[in-house]
Amino acid sequence: MLKKFLMIEDFISKEALSGILLFIATVAAVIVANSSWGQAYYDLWHMPLGMTLGEKSISMSLTYWIDDGLMALFFLMVGLEIKREMVIGELSSVAKASFPIIAAIGGMVVPALIYVALNTDNPLGFGIPMATDIAFALGILMLLGTRVNPALKLFLVALAVVDDLGAVLVVATVYTSEIKAEYFLHAGVTYALIWLLNYMGVKKILPYLILGVFLWIFIHEIGIHATIAGVLLAFAIPISSKIDEDKFIEKTRESLDEFEKHRDPIPVLNHHQIDALEGMAYGYDKVQNPLVRLEHNLHGLSAFFIMPLFAFSNAGVIIDFSTIDANLMIVLGVVLGLLIGKPVGIFGFTYLATKIGLIKKPDDISWYDVIAVGFLGGIGFTMSIFITHLAFSDETIIAAVKLGVFAASFIAALIGVMLIMMKKKA
Incomplete structure (x- = not known):
């Protein structure tokens, strides 16, 4: 709340x-x-x-x-x-x-x-x-x-x-201006592809935006x-989101524990800590x-x-x-x-x-x-x-x-x- x-x-x-x-x-x-x-x-x-x-x-x-x-x-x-x-x-x-x-x-x-x-x-x-x-x-x-x-x-x-x-x-x-019905098919197919991405569980925004540009062009040509x-x-x-909150908490806690476990006096992150950070970053991206x-x-x-x-x-x-x-x-x-x-x-x-x-x-x-x-x-x-x-x-x-x-x-x-x-x- x-x-x-x-x-x-x-x-x-x-x-x-x-x-x-x-x-x-x-x-x-x-x-x-x-x-x-x-x-x-x-x-x-x-x-x-x-x-x-x-x-x-x-x-x-x-x-x-x-x-x-x-x-x-x-x-x-x-x-x-x-x-x-x-x-x-x-x-x-x-x-x-x-x-x-x-x-x-x-x-x-x-x-x-x-x-x-x-x-x-x-x-x-x-x-x-x-x-x-x-x-x-x-x-x-x-x-x-x-x-x-x-x-x-x-x-x-x-x-x-x-x-x-x-x-x-x-x-x-x-x-709307004069309707050009021939572009309805183009717009319809493009919009169907966008929903197909959703149905397939695609969470990346970029593919949606790329198809969205083509949708804009075809709708503009229709006259709408x-x-x-x-x-x-x-x-x-x-x-x-790609993963739920409980999964994110679990994976982040594991990565944080891994990060802490491999602390050393050297003022540069070691490869274990870098891997742990990448794991947290991956979870951060997927939970949104x-x-x-x-x-x-x-x-x-x-x-x-x-x-x-x-x-x-x-x-x-x-x-x-x-x-x-x-x-x-x-x-x-x-x-x-x-x-x-x-x-x-x-x-x-x-x-x-x-x-x-x-x-x-x-x-x-x-x-x-x-x-x-x-x-x-x-x-x-x-x-x-x-x-x-x-x-x-x-x-x-x-x-x-x-x-x-x-x-x-x-x-x-x-x-x-x-x-x-x-x-x-x-």
Whole structure:
């Protein structure tokens, strides 16, 4: 139990620092975009880059390489988090999972309905207010320190994981370009080979990642957003280790005894001690869970490089409120979806489901806490921006929506923080 708690605390602390970096990267992007360097900023991200594999060439702008390539690694990490939570975490049983699942569903359905109601003639942007930026939300909770009920953090993590799964499904099924069915066979065979590795008990990560690259290429060619390859790969990564903990303890103790038995006054390790160390290193490698190890390795890369880079390359928007006037209903759908739809959906769905006996509210959080988390769930930010680029191609619409996402996320965060601080004072 302590090990699990420490793992969650480490996850939350990294997400918190990532949220701060995201904020800095976003502010920097907006400042640069509205400065004399603005044109150079846009030229940089629209610079074409490509690669050739045999007779096949792939060429995209730098922004698309970040959004389709690096973000595939981010979605790989998201997929690993989802699988971990479903197998051993807060979503591993019906009793644990039911409350955050219902909360997440409400937090996705209501914002989408609000957007569609205001944009019946152009509903494609419904996915934008459905997303929650877990890094920003957890970052705010961590900055509040002891004012925050620890159970609230766990609830937000579980809710955000389910929310991420919903976002993945929307991206996979809705935001796709022209489908090239002939590549389905290539992708299917590649994915089958990945699962074959799992079935054969392969615990090394490298073979999975190599096949994952080919899966990314084939899914990109199909026309489905290539980041989905990351999630599909994550579900196939094995979670069980090569040896169990008891075996590791036994072998490590034997190696440690061997190391101690052959101590000598010479200040250089002898070959018996070196062999003992190699035995411990072998056990260390084999006892680690492949899924958890890969998630741990990706988390720093994602939190401190991929997401800040994504924010800096995508958040730069020229502050021009005339774009909002020209796309008022779209922006209003996004703003009201995040600012009203999220808290209403999260609170409303869980409250009704509890009243009819479908789920049970955890004893360590109150309905007041659920409302506060609902507003923090309205921090869409990077995920909302990501889906904005999938939903629209018109740069004026994208610029207007980004301003709406910034405004709604800021206000939602402010209300969430105020509610938490007011409860503490009371």
